[in-house]
């Protein structure tokens with residue numbers, strides 16, 4: 001990095017830039033005429049355009065990247081990104097100095113996907129009107145109805161279902177745990193909520209047991225985060241399955257900066273990924289065995305006396321720590337967890353394990369596992385071992401270390417304007433966590449068994465993770481508007497989910513494209529405005545209406561962005577907030593002393609506002625809140641812009657004074673206790689040891705029939721490349737997220753479709769055994785599902801493993817089989833291949849692994865179109 005951003009630096013930049021142009025012209029560049037012609041064309045392309053800002057806050061990376069949207073005649077014409085902090089420089093890092101970086105003064109640039117939304121929003125498959133099913137479920141036959149009819153229908157069905165089956169009968173999904181049934185929360189009996197988070201439940205459990213709170217979840221409320229600047233203070237970066245370059249593209253930029261500074265990056269993943277490619281060292285590991293490697297690292301550190309004694313003495317519950325040491329050293333089971341022991345399990349050479357252990361002991365080291373490596377049976381073991389290693393080495397709560405599973409940033413440096421449109425009586429909210437999040441389908445299927453007298457009520461509750469003192473769920477209506485998950489192909493056991501949806505008497509679903517599998521199986525489909533551009537004043541996953549988007553990103557917590565509506569949605573698409581508001585207005589609260597409807601509590605400030613007026617009303621609220629914020633004592637000295645200025649460039653960023661934010665720093669510095677039973681970091685969870693957590697909720701979670709030990713250690717789980725299952729289906733399948741998709745979103749984007757193949761990865765060795773060549777049509781199958789697609793034969797995958805990238809909608813062929821009664825999938829909808837069993841080690845998480853086999857069917861009459869197969 002070259003220093004300075006004052007006037008001197010500016011003139012230096014200009015000189016450097018013109019020098020670069022001369023070189024370009026002399027050596028490779030077009031001649032002056034050509035350049036002018038191109039320039040003129042480009043300039044003309046964008047004349048008379050209007051500019052609106054919004055953010056991309058896609059579910060999962062939540063990076064809050066800035067989208068500078070150009071539009072002309074109401075149509076999006078271009079998306080640029082952050083050019084505010086260091087205007088007009090291509091490589092920001094070449095110009096700013098480390099001081100600026102440490103103060104959080106850098107850009108928040110959107111990635112390819114963030115800009116790709118511009119194409120996605122004009123998909124020909126957009127749903128434009130409320131549609132009612134007229135054919136059988138799955139037949140994709142619908143007729144158009146009016147919004148009034150649709151909203152009345154939801155309100156009527158909602159009231160009717162609750163009256164008949166009780167308050168736990170309407171399922172609305174939960175947003176990272178909790179409930180998104182914003183109607184039921186104001187009704188007597190409350191609303192059905194879920195516990196568990198699909199992305200990182202094992203980490204949530206591990207963090208709760210070790211540190212007393214779920215750090216990743218707390219990062220969402222800004223307490224568990226760590227800022228990107230921490231990378232600069234690390235001596236090394238060690239990542240388990242944390243494919244930053246793919247999963248957190250904005251964050252990847254800071255890794256590049258750290259690497260430019262000479263900080264080595266080590267990456268551990270069974271796949272040669274983007275991050276592996278850019279790392280100093282890639283260590284392939286047998287999937288599901290990370291805990292063994294971590295335990296052996298602990299062995300090396302303990303036997304060589306390299307643990308951080310000062311940190312441990314100060315922060316750790318010593319009794320449990322000493323017991324864990326004995327496990328590692330083999331005092332309990334006679335098996336010392338040596339690197340050689342681990343090598344036989346995880347496939348990583350013993351000397352590599354020892355070397356990484358020594359590296360991590362000499363901190364600060366930024367080390368963490370994110371999250372796929374834990375979305376397995378017994379996933380809390382690798383998650384806990386990951387914590388144990390950071391505890392052992394004191395790589396926690398100080399500069400240079402990470403706090404959460406992925407490093408969400410935090411809005412810690414100054415308050416942001418409020419955007420609260422909820423009523424004063426919002427405290428009426430009542431939620432009941434009665435299901436583990438992603439087994440809602442079992443709550444439906446098993447209830448049938450309970451109704452038929454096959455299982456008792458107590459057993460039913462245990463199966464679905466419902467505390468015994470709560471009312472059991474009895475789902476008869478599904479309504480997805482706030483968090484419209486693609487409920488059939490998005491989690492393991494897709495065939496059973498399809499059955500559960502088909503069994504549910506009324507299913508209302510909101511979506512923006514017909515490509516979404518869940519639309520085909522719903523009774524009523526509502527057309528959603530696009531989440532970033534078309535909302536009733538900006539509408540994304542977390543926030544609704546005009547919003548001040550705070551740094552929810554793994555960058556720095558010293559900025560926020562104002563996000564309003566950019567373009568009008570097509571047809572009669574509506575924002576989620578508007579839909580909720582309309583339904584809330586239609587439902588009276590039984591027994592309310594004032595005869596109120598739900599909207600009187602849920603959204604009194606926008607009750608009765610028409611769709612056409614909603615943007616204006618929300619923006620007016622935003623202005624008032626912004627103006628009140630400007631007057632705050634802590635904000636005035638920061639020289640805040642006026643509302644008018646902010647509306648033109650809705651981005652507020654200020655240098656961080658003092659140190660950046662590091663998760664758990666206060667606890668580790670003794671400023672506040674850990675929220676565990678002992679007030680210290682617990683290696684062995686006292687709670688788990690001392691309580692029966694099966695039928696009661698601990699911090700909202702209830703394990704039901706699940707089993708969990710108070711201490712984490714490597715166990716060979718039922719589904720693993722080392723289990724007996726390989727005799728039947730020899731390949732262990734991993735299902736990571738896609739670079740060019742955000743789960744199912746942008747699956748149809750033609751800009752990206754050109755960039756990758758829909759295929760199943762197989763190693764060269766496994767392909768040779770099966771006579772499979774790259775591109776051959778294959779059948780990926782096991783006892784529960786079948787997918788027909790081309791093979792990608794590659795050395796980027798270790799043998800014994802298959803990989804199907806997650807996030808394809810189901811594409812049924814004409815070929816119907818017993819296990820795929822709606823047709824064999826031909827898109828690579830991987831969750832049809834992951835079965836559900838009564839595993840005791842499945843947590844409130846999804847099972848990202850299944851055993852499969854891959855058979856060559858090239859030349860046997862199958863093609864992706866299934867021609868000739870009827």
Ligand SMILES: Nc1nc2c(c(=O)[nH]1)N[C@H]1C(S)=C(S)[C@@H](COP(=O)(O)OP(=O)(O)OC[C@H]3O[C@@H](n4cnc5c(=O)[nH]c(N)nc54)[C@H](O)[C@@H]3O)O[C@H]1N2
Pocket residue numbers: 059060061199200240241242243246247248268269270271273285286287288289290370371372373374734735736737738739740741742743807
């Ligand atoms: N481009 C893109 N980015 C995204 C998303 C997206 O859909 N697309 N989704 C977002 C969301 S919601 C989430 S939750 C996160 C998910 O973030 P992660 O959970 O980190 O993501 P995955 O892509 O599932 O897996 C990451 C890597 O883990 C590896 N892996 C699999 N099994 C193992 C194992 O046993 N051990 C080890 N060491 N590695 C293993 C995989 O090969 C993969 O390369 O990503 C977020 N970011």
Ligand SMILES: Nc1nc2c(c(=O)[nH]1)N[C@H]1C(S)=C(S)[C@@H](COP(=O)(O)OP(=O)(O)OC[C@H]3O[C@@H](n4cnc5c(=O)[nH]c(N)nc54)[C@H](O)[C@@H]3O)O[C@H]1N2
Pocket residue numbers: 059060198199372483484485486487490491492510511512513516528529530531532539540541735736737742743744745806830831846847848
């Ligand atoms: N096998 C396997 N399964 C997995 C995973 C895995 O790694 N492997 N990862 C899991 C994880 S971490 C996650 S987070 C889930 C993700 O699974 P989902 O949450 O189901 O996926 P999304 O594509 O984010 O959202 C589903 C649909 O909702 C609609 N939608 C969502 N939000 C909006 C919005 O604001 N506006 C509009 N107009 N439409 C919207 C889109 O039509 C989208 O197709 O999948 C999980 N399933």
Ligand code: SF4
Pocket residue numbers: 056057058061062063064065109110111112113114115248249250742
């Ligand atoms: S990094 Fe995430 S939030 Fe940022 S533009 Fe890309 S998809 Fe959107």
Ligand SMILES: [Mo]
Pocket residue numbers: 059060198199
């Ligand atoms: Mo996720």
